[in-house]
Amino acid sequence: MDDARPILNETAVRWPAEGVTRVPYAVFTDPEIYALEHKRLFRGPVWNYLALEAEVPNPGDFKATLVGEIPVIVTRTADGEVNALVNRCAHRGSLVCHDKKGNKKIFTCAYHNWSFDQTGALRGVAFRAGVKGQGGMPKDFDMAAHGLERLRVQTFAGLVFGTFSDEVDDIEEYLGPEMCAYVTRVLNRPVKVIGRYSHLLRNNWKLMMENVRDTYHAGILHLFYNTFGLNRLSMEGGIIMDPRGWHHVSFSKRAADDVSNTDYENAKLPNMRSHLTLADPSTAEYYPEFEDGITTQIQSIFPTFLLQQIQNCIGVRQLVPRGLDQCELIWTLLGYEDDDENINAIRHKQSNMVGPAGFVSLEDGAVLDFVQRALREEPDGSSVVELGGSDIELKTTHRATEGAVRGYWRAYREVMGL
Numbered sequence: 001m002d003d004a005r006p007i008l009n010e011t012a013v014r015w016p017a018e019g020v021t022r023v024p025y026a027v028f029t030d031p032e033i034y035a036l037e038h039k040r041l042f043r044g045p046v047w048n049y050l051a052l053e054a055e056v057p058n059p060g061d062f063k064a065t066l067v068g069e070i071p072v073i074v075t076r077t078a079d080g081e082v083n084a085l086v087n088r089c090a091h092r093g094s095l096v097c098h099d100k101k102g103n104k105k106i107f108t109c110a111y112h113n114w115s116f117d118q119t120g121a122l123r124g125v126a127f128r129a130g131v132k133g134q135g136g137m138p139k140d141f142d143m144a145a146h147g148l149e150r151l152r153v154q155t156f157a158g159l160v161f162g163t164f165s166d167e168v169d170d171i172e173e174y175l176g177p178e179m180c181a182y183v184t185r186v187l188n189r190p191v192k193v194i195g196r197y198s199h200l201l202r203n204n205w206k207l208m209m210e211n212v213r214d215t216y217h218a219g220i221l222h223l224f225y226n227t228f229g230l231n232r233l234s235m236e237g238g239i240i241m242d243p244r245g246w247h248h249v250s251f252s253k254r255a256a257d258d259v260s261n262t263d264y265e266n267a268k269l270p271n272m273r274s275h276l277t278l279a280d281p282s283t284a285e286y287y288p289e290f291e292d293g294i295t296t297q298i299q300s301i302f303p304t305f306l307l308q309q310i311q312n313c314i315g316v317r318q319l320v321p322r323g324l325d326q327c328e329l330i331w332t333l334l335g336y337e338d339d340d341e342n343i344n345a346i347r348h349k350q351s352n353m354v355g356p357a358g359f360v361s362l363e364d365g366a367v368l369d370f371v372q373r374a375l376r377e378e379p380d381g382s383s384v385v386e387l388g389g390s391d392i393e394l395k396t397t398h399r400a401t402e403g404a405v406r407g408y409w410r411a412y413r414e415v416m417g418l
């Protein structure tokens with residue numbers, strides 16, 4: 001690790017004395033914090049989501065991905081092993097792989113033709129012996145010492161995770177038994193990719209991670225949800241977190257809606273009296289496929305991974321920082337390998353709810369832009385995260401709480417040392 005650059009070792013940002021019920025705006029706007037995140041968080045004791053095993057099913061398959069802004073290649077070797085390699089040439093630092101996906105045994109750098117295999121081992125150095133007996137690499141040049149940097153890789157339920165840390169627990173311990181159970185509730189059999197979205201957002205990446213844990217906004221901001229009864233806080237549901245409070249899952253059961261509930265009526269949400277109807281009601285109809293009655297499950301794994309079941313719209317989301325005040329949300333929509341044409345068509349139709357122009361999710365991009373624009377000039381300010389108190393309750397049977405947001409900031413503070 002490069003500890004020589006003082007700017008990466010220090011930050012003037014101090015967390016407010018109130019703890020995780022306050023979030024200093026500076027964590028969304030301070031360039032030193034952003035640099036520290038790559039050192040302490042993305043290269044720190046966390047498991048980063050990289051890819052689906054279904055995206056690299058065959059020997060030689062590869063997929064480009066990112067950990068923070070660090071470019072990474074996920075590969076599958078001839079013996080079926082999944083590897084993750086930093087996509088940075090060991091010679092002079094060029095990107096080695098420019099394709100998003102494909103199948104190849106050898107990755108060759110365009111700059112001086114050094115080549116690497118699927119495990120990252122250096123296989124070839126152009127003009128290693130020089131030209132006409134002159135020049136070339138030193139005789140003691142050690143090929144084995146100049147491979148691509150490798151991440152530690154583990155898979156769970158078809159998800160590929162990678163870490164730069166030797167210390168972090170194995171992935172199942174990192175997730176904890178509750179999170180594992182909710183991951184495998186959705187990823188309960190082999191999946192296939194049925195579509196992708198990329199959403200470029202004009203906000204710091206952590207505002208989106210707060211947003212996905214913020215059950216408070218879902219039944220308020222997202223008019224499609226509550227107008228057409230897909231997800232309301234008045235439904236039976238809850239939030240569960242792992243024992244450390246780092247990861248979360250929220251769920252709700254549409255059949256258990258209690259919209260006449262006076263608390264919800266008293267909230268006077270403007271759209272609740274809407275007389276809007278859908279020209280095609282099947283856009284929002286749930287096709288029963290989960291026996292437990294859960295119609296929406298949103299699960300986030302610290303730091304940047306999200307698994308969703310919104311009715312029959314199943315998918316994963318990977319959040320990638322794109323600089324201090326931009327990020328990219330990459331959605332990969334899934335079906336099961338044994339889906340028939342009927343459920344396949346239902347999943348495609350429901351995919352209109354998500355993505356950059358989704359009936360449900362377009363408001364997130366808009367509102368997070370509002371936040372970033374407004375807090376930019378107030379580095380000493382902080383946001384308030386007190387709904388549901390100041391604790392990180394590991395299990396609630398309601399969703400009128402920002403406890404999962406507080407859990408995110410607990411994890412962030414631990415990893416960042418703030």
Ligand code: FES
Nearest residue numbers: 089091092109112
């Ligand atoms: S930078 Fe890759 S071969 Fe020189």
Ligand SMILES: [Fe+2]
Nearest residue numbers: 211218361364
């Ligand atoms: Fe949202």
